[in-house]
Amino acid sequence: MGACYCYLHMKNIYLLLASFLLYTKSHSQVVVGPRSERFDVRIVASKLSDPWSVVYGPDDHLWVTESKGYRVDRIDPKTGKQTILLDLTDERHFPRYDQLGKRAGGKPWPQGGLVGLALHPQLLTGKPYVYLMYVYDFEGADSAGSGCRLHDGGCFFTGRIVRYRYDQAKQKLTGPVILCDTIPQSSDHNGGRLTIAPVAGKDYLFYTIGEMGAGQFTNIARTNHAQQKDIYEGKILRFNTEPDQDAGQYE
Template structure:
């Protein structure tokens, strides 16, 4: 299969493009009060076109993916276009998606990027890795793509998290066309796949050697995970999954589990609000139930675990972003049970697409808007 690597705009393919300069350190809301923490909401960058993910370079720059435009590097308020990206299919929910640094980035320089790849058959979620030379991606390597091209272009999942053993998890949505595919164990759709950092399949994946399963599958029966995080204290992998109408879930992702979608769901049909047509029940033996259901609807995207001294009162808490809800939920988890939830920033930044803790210990938030922003929570 032939792969080409360039930004969609041919005029920018080999050149650095200065996007613009925005006011850095702009406090947009002072002294936000919460149950245990006061903070200022600071806008780091604005004018971003539907930003999807943020990663933090050791030199202090941020890399931000824009779903339909590609990627920018942000330094002291200046946004510079990153070139050398792969061809990506920016239609509907697809485009340039997640960006994550390798845990040993300072030694190997690898950046991992997910995106929607398209041709006449439809689109698939895909994963590459590359290095950054100035503002250009070089040494680009394709690592993985889902094994079924699909129309229409939605439910890509496409979040990536590295585990403590050096392998990575990538989420893949059910693609929105035929939800029962999430129960097809030969189809990557509706699953979490586990890969070595070079894209190969780990020997200890739960279904390796079983011809009834795609060997990359780590867990399945999921709808559209757009938030996933490793808890540094426990090693647990937490994920937030979109339901249909209702049924948004917080799940503890463990190897070999079937999370039930769409055979079981707490959500309803979009149009009729009746039971989801492909569902048999709300609960079923052998299918793992969510740890927590978000009520009312959150439309979850972005998930972070707080372990920063700057937010000591939130240590170990989950921060789950919400698109439709335009808020963040702070979740207190004990013994794998959510015992408390607090609403943060309701309506303050718009649709929350990503939530991450930066290496400086601050919390960063991306708003999914045509004029989106990168924000930082600075405790008082």
Template sequence: MKNYITICCATLSLLTLISSSRPGTGRVAQAADSLQVRVVKDGLTMPWEILWGPDDYIWMTEKSGKISRLNPASGQTIQIGQVPDVKVTDYGGLMGMVLHPDFARQPYVFVVYTYQEGSRFLEKVVRYSYRQQQLSQPTILVSGITGNQDHNGSRLLISPDLKLFVTTGDGNRQNVAQKLDSLNGKLLRLNLDGTIPADNPFPNSPVWSLGHRNQQGLVLVDDKMYTAEHGPNTDDEVNLIRKGGNYGWPNVAGYCDENQRGEKDWCATHQGIEPLRSWTPTIGLCALDYYNKPLFPRWKNSLLATSLKASRLLQLQLDETGTKVIGVNEFLVNQYGRLRDLCISPTGNVYVATNNFGNDKIIELTAKGNP
């Protein structure tokens, strides 16, 4: 018999201090769904990325450089690779991963991680081939991105037109987020061979958007791309990305609303783009995914996000246009510690990875009464 814990979410307490909203952006609301929660796997060491693979396994990175496939029914893991030159620090190591959309015919796995070159701490994107249940033939697509102990990003996404998107952090060097000659503090867009697409907004540059601090969430919903971004002490953000858009960092944190910092004037001069939602104090907003499955009807047309510092899963209800967050519900509040990533199965089950620096877990959320 499965070891389920049933959580009646109507009884979950809400900490309204983590939400900073403006008129028209919605309110924090109590959830009414009930969840069944099952620990699929424990004993992990800081999983960073989990994604649902075409084989109906969960594909997973761990910060130490390990790449594995996880059977979501049995919890069995199969290691398929180990990145040899990964450099692990407090917040560096093996991070994001994405699979080629046509994986059956093009079995490529893309990863991003930090490494060391002499005294320099750097970051790169590498493509592996997957054959006979092992990763091989690493091909470097981008390298030399400045890394740091913190603020490294980094999520990967492949769009339907086969472009690779990469989020980068500012590497704790704030001013570079506004400089087009730096890859830090940006959302990058590349061809799958690492070359620069001709239709990028800045000539001969992989930069798609700029002015970001530390983006650790990335999802594409139809033609709309959303990112989740860590703020300093204020203003974690969910952003709707525009081609060539400037999101303000370090001149602006969150909304363009602080006269003392000159945020309003800066945004007017530079056409700064405000977030869809911000959180003050910060909650360590991390992964993003899009939910539109019938298993949880109340979650349809929602972004799901994980929180590190505030230790919870958030449901961000979108309006019909996808341009506003009209409500926020919270789940797993302070129950499993820091939550790093999530993925969604074709049937609508949600899987969440913890990030507690030891004995981390993959948790399954399904509807109450679902077998």
């Protein structure tokens, strides 16, 4: 039990530091952990567009999603070498409202953007699958003003979960397969984490989705569906990592 705890504890610290390093612009420094561990902190990568998921892969590299840049990066934590595996800019059906200022007309950026990332446990041994979650559509993109239903709903975006194949030779993510493209999203409380875990010996993909900020700010008139079992919002959703034989192959 002690060895297991130590491994998880150190891994979590490493990922926490990795996240910090991707954001920080400070010079090299020393961080002391809760058990007096000493870590030399240095900048691994910089100028990323809002890094969101940071996953330490079986290839000893960091896999990172840039939530506003809509890119997936693979970063060598030793050298800082960064490879862009995928650029999803063309899959985003609305502009960078956060960069348009007054020209956006008050339209919001969704909370997140390109967020969740999960690597299949057999990524390098026969199942080179990478799972991504991103917001791709905004209901009010072509509407005047904010594009939100301020008096009878809120700001309605839509997201999708997609499986890609990792091509090691070309260092690219290819062959997208959509697992689900009807996931409600919002300008607030979207959630977005993806992880893979076994249930009764079978691997499943889990996705956490928020309650869309229902009841507050620009979503004050949006209904909170967190307690309704037949609606995605405010839940942990489970998907197959590979298609099965029924109609909803990944459900």
